[in-house]
Amino acid sequence: MTRNDTIGHDRRDFLRLAGLGLGSMALVARPAGARAQGTTAPLKIGSIGAGRMGSALGALFVKAGYPVMFSSRHPESLKDLAKSLGPLAQAGTVDQAVAFGDVIVMVVPYSALEEIGKAQGRALAAKPLLLDICNPIARRDGAELVKWVDENGGAGLASAKLLPGSRIVRAFNAISYRKVGSDAHRPGTLVGVPIAGDDPKAIGIAEGIIRAMGFDPVLIGGLAMGKHLVPGTPLAEEHSAAEIRQIAATLR
Ligand SMILES: NC(=O)c1ccc[n+]([C@@H]2O[C@H](COP(=O)([O-])OP(=O)(O)OC[C@H]3O[C@@H](n4cnc5c(N)ncnc54)[C@H](OP(=O)(O)O)[C@@H]3O)[C@@H](O)[C@H]2O)c1
Numbered sequence: 001m002t003r004n005d006t007i008g009h010d011r012r013d014f015l016r017l018a019g020l021g022l023g024s025m026a027l028v029a030r031p032a033g034a035r036a037q038g039t040t041a042p043l044k045i046g047s048i049g050a051g052r053m054g055s056a057l058g059a060l061f062v063k064a065g066y067p068v069m070f071s072s073r074h075p076e077s078l079k080d081l082a083k084s085l086g087p088l089a090q091a092g093t094v095d096q097a098v099a100f101g102d103v104i105v106m107v108v109p110y111s112a113l114e115e116i117g118k119a120q121g122r123a124l125a126a127k128p129l130l131l132d133i134c135n136p137i138a139r140r141d142g143a144e145l146v147k148w149v150d151e152n153g154g155a156g157l158a159s160a161k162l163l164p165g166s167r168i169v170r171a172f173n174a175i176s177y178r179k180v181g182s183d184a185h186r187p188g189t190l191v192g193v194p195i196a197g198d199d200p201k202a203i204g205i206a207e208g209i210i211r212a213m214g215f216d217p218v219l220i221g222g223l224a225m226g227k228h229l230v231p232g233t234p235l236a237e238e239h240s241a242a243e244i245r246q247i248a249a250t251l252r
Contacts, residue, residue, distance in 0.1 A: 042066050043209070046101020048094055048116060049108035050078050052177040053133055057105060057213075060184050062088045064212040071097035072108075094120065103129040103205060106163075110134045110149070111141040113162040125165030129202040131209075132159045132170045135230045156196055156226020169197035169206040170226040171217070174236035183238060185214030192216045192241035194248065196226040216241040220248040 045061050047054050050070035061068045062085045070078045071094045078091035098104065098120050104127050108116065113134060117124070124130055136149040136158070149158040156170055171193055175183060183191040193215045197203045203219060210217040218241045220228065225248075228235055234247045 043102045043205070044069070044100055045103055045105055045209075046097035046099075047071060047105045047107060048097060048120075049106065049112075049133075050081060050091070051107070053172070053180075054105070054107035055081050056177040056180050057107065057133065057172060058089065059085055059181060060213045061105075061209070062086065063184075064209070064214070066209070066212070069097045069100040098123045101127065103127055103131065103209070104166075105131045105133065106159075107133040109140055110136040110155070111145055113159060117162045117164065121164060121166075124163055125167075128167060129199075129205045130163060130166040130168050131172075131206055132156075132163075132168045132226070133172050134159065135173055137231075153224055154227020155230050156223040159226070160223055167197070167199040167202035168223060168226075169195050169199075169202050170223070170229045171195045171206060171210060173226075173229040174231045174233065175238065179238070183215070189240045190214065190216040191238050192218050192244040194218050194220045194229055194235045194239075194244045196220055196223055196229055198223045218244040218248070220244065220251070225251065 042065050044067045047058050047068055047070050050058060050072050054070065058068050058070055067088045070082055070089065070091050072078060075091045075093050082089040082091040092100065094116070104124060106113070134155070136146045136155055138146045149155055152158040152161055155173070159168055159170070160166070172180065193210050195203065195206055195210070195217050196219070197206065207217040220235070228251050234251070235244060239247065
């Protein structure tokens with residue numbers, strides 16, 4: 001994967017989507033600055049999960065100008081979070097967030113994916129992007145599930161089995177919720193965000209959102225490479241885009 005391959009996605013996908021009459025979907029993935037020119041409305045983001053990482057990412061989406069609906073099994077507990085982030089944020093049920101979101105951010109314990117896939121699979125598969133933040137963690141999700149994920153190609157391909165048909169891009173899997181806020185728009189060299197996915201349009205939209213949040217997205221490969229996007233791996237924590245490319249080149 002060359003630098004140009006990665007950088008070209010936004011532009012190529014915009015042109016392709018424009019040709020399909022779906023240009024507004026690509027345009028709205030641009031940073032909030034584009035919105036200020038009055039060209040089009042920004043993408044709406046439905047967040048399934050709004051705990052430590054979901055709320056930290058949600059705050060960055062809102063800061064970048066994206067309307068966000070936070071959801072969980074207990075939406076009433078998310079009202080204060082939404083209120084604290086201002087008029088672009090709201091709280092709802094998972095059904096409501098799925099209906100609201102042009103794109104979906106999945107940020108729940110990995111063990112919840114099977115149930116969510118069964119309940120929401122068809123609606124999720126209709127979205128142009130599902131950003132998969134979730135990691136299988138033995139102490140939380142159980143050793144059995146972690147073993148199953150390993151046997152099914154690792155996080156990424158396993159997520160695709162649990163969420164069939166979804167256009168999954170893995171991202172932000174190994175940056176701590178404690179640091180993601182202060183990492184955004186880092187002065188000097190931006191913090192890179194390694195991403196993995198198979199769907200070019202989904203990748204393009206994800207890259208646009210990640211840039212608007214103040215990070216430098218780096219496509220490291222297809223969804224199969226999502227197995228490297230978990231905590232405790234060489235790509236975990238903060239790296240520049242150049243460092244991510246160097247590390248990713250050593251991974252198979
Ligand atoms: N924490 C980090 O720094 C970090 C960094 C990168 C990636 N991640 C990954 O991000 C995911 C979330 O981690 P977290 O630390 O944010 O966890 P968390 O603080 O425990 O939050 C989990 C969220 O998921 C919701 N949830 C759980 N089961 C659900 C279900 N069946 N349907 C809908 N919502 C459900 C929870 O709300 P309810 O219980 O009210 O439903 C809660 O809002 C994990 O997969 C984790 O590995 C975390």
